[in-house]
Structure formats: structure tokens, C-alpha cells
Amino acid sequence: MKRWLPSPILSICLLLMWLMLNQSVEPAHWLLGGVLGIAAPMLARPLQPHGYAHIARPLALFRLLWLSLIEIVRSCFNVSQIILFRRSEGVNSQFIRVPLDLHSPHGLALLSCLINSTPGTVWVEILPDTHELLLHVFDLHDEQWWIDTIKSHYEQPIIEVFEQPRHPKQGEGT
Amino acid sequence: MNIAETLPWWAALSVAFLLVLGGLVALTGALGLLRLGTFYQRIHGPAITVTLGAGCILIASMVYFTVAQSRLVIHELLISVFVLMTAPVVAMMIMRAAVYRDLRKEHADEAGDGAADA
Numbered sequence A: 001m002k003r004w005l006p007s008p009i010l011s012i013c014l015l016l017m018w019l020m021l022n023q024s025v026e027p028a029h030w031l032l033g034g035v036l037g038i039a040a041p042m043l044a045r046p047l048q049p050h051g052y053a054h055i056a057r058p059l060a061l062f063r064l065l066w067l068s069l070i071e072i073v074r075s076c077f078n079v080s081q082i083i084l085f086r087r088s089e090g091v092n093s094q095f096i097r098v099p100l101d102l103h104s105p106h107g108l109a110l111l112s113c114l115i116n117s118t119p120g121t122v123w124v125e126i127l128p129d130t131h132e133l134l135l136h137v138f139d140l141h142d143e144q145w146w147i148d149t150i151k152s153h154y155e156q157p158i159i160e161v162f163e164q165p166r167h168p169k170q171g172e173g174t
Numbered sequence B: 001m002n003i004a005e006t007l008p009w010w011a012a013l014s015v016a017f018l019l020v021l022g023g024l025v026a027l028t029g030a031l032g033l034l035r036l037g038t039f040y041q042r043i044h045g046p047a048i049t050v051t052l053g054a055g056c057i058l059i060a061s062m063v064y065f066t067v068a069q070s071r072l073v074i075h076e077l078l079i080s081v082f083v084l085m086t087a088p089v090v091a092m093m094i095m096r097a098a099v100y101r102d103l104r105k106e107h108a109d110e111a112g113d114g115a116a117d118a
Helices: A009-020 A027-047 A058-085 A105-117 A145-162 B009-035 B045-069 B078-118
Strands: A094-099 A121-127 A130-137
Touching: A009 A027, A009 B078, A027 A094, A058 A105, A058 A145, A058 B009, A094 A145, A105 A121, A105 A145, A105 B045, A105 B078, A121 B078, A130 A145, B009 B045, B045 B078
Parallel strands: none
Antiparallel strands: A094 A130, A121 A130
């Protein structure tokens, strides 16, 4: 099982991608998509230095993506409003530092995608000495609010999704 | 006879609304590139185009073709997934290039001042 399907979720995604690309649910396309889903992860295995991500809690991942989507739409309107109605000099664009506890490379990749997809924030880099995230914020009003939001809304759920839970009960239903 | 004329009113209305909204958002993103002062501010302009702007237009496309062809057309989801996976990487690359450029410039200025003092 482990040898033939190193990452079942990736295989399912590849199969779905194939079916969508061909816009067909004929048995032949299921077969071809299935072959793609099994062969591609096996062939690409040596290209993944960290191995495939182990998603401990898929439901938490979907919840995180859904909340991020809402946040993206909300930020879109905020940024549009600033672009349309405010003068460029009045916008307080700043770099801020967010201390991170997240170490999983897959988790960091997901975090960077979510932060960069949200208009108004751009990930610059992780400072290697202190493991702090350097972030550029379009219109900064309260640095502590940003740090708290990123830590509680993004980092904590990602730790739950990717890393083995140390306190299984914590974070349940929040 | 155009296919668009045979659409039921609710589909036509929602498609038109989404297209106009997506177009306005994309325009706002482009306007951001024009109006904002510094590079670090301008990088935030296109972010709204690739998320909400592209999203609205893709949803409009899904609704239109699903209704017009009377079958489920959702392969636009793939476009959204790939855009959301690649656009952040590009933004991060550009941002890091800019920071690197500024740091190097600062460094060169300091070195230049030092040489002038000595």
C-alpha cells in the first residue's frame, strides 16, 4: 500500500485533475487517470527531498482553506478601497516580524501560499537565526493584531494539520 | 440566434454581475500599479486581480457554460487551483528580488561613503 500509493491524497487529486481536464467520466478516463495517479507520485518521489506531506487531519485543512477564502475576499475589498480612495503617501506600508513555531516544510509552504494569496500581505523570507517571518503589510494599523491573527488563524491550524498533535484535545472546535 | 439570448434570466443576471465585478476588481488592481508610490506598495495591487478578479470571471464562466450546455462544466476550478498555487510563488520571488536589490544598494552606498571618508 505504502509502496504503490505513497500519498493517496495526491493520487486522488491527480485523478480528479485528469477527469476535469478531459471533462469526461467515461471508464477509459478513469483508467488513464488512475494510471497517472499511481505512476506520477512514484516517478516524482526522488524529486521530493522532504517526502510527501503527511496530512494528519484533512478536515482541519478544508476548514482552514475555507476560512482563508473568506479572508481573501474580505482583504480584496479592503485593498481595493485603499487603492481607489486613499493617497499613496497616506498608506502605512511596513515590514513586520512574526515569530513562528511552525517547522514542517510543507506547512511553511502552505502558510506562504495562503499569506501571499491574501491581498495586502506578502511573505518576504524567514530569518534563519531567529526563525522569524519577515512580512510586508500593505496598510499596517496594529502590528500586534497582525502577529496574533497570523499565529492563531493560520499557523495554529497548519500545525494541527501537518504535525502530530501534542495535545489532541486542544484547538478542537475553535 | 445567440446562445446568450436563450439563457434563463437568473443565469444571465448572475453571469453579468460576476463579469462586471471581476472586471472592476481587475481594473482596480491595474489602477493600483499605476497609482501607488513605491515598489513595495505596488506589489499588492495585482494580488486582488489574481484572487477576486480571476475568481469572479471563472465562476461566471462555470455558471454560463453549465447553463448553456446543460451539463456540469467545472474544469475552471483547475485554473483557479493553479493560479492560487503559482501566483504566491511569483509574488514572493519578486519581493525577495526587490529586498535583495535594496540591501545591495544600501551596502554599496555605505561602502561608497566609507571610501569617500577615507
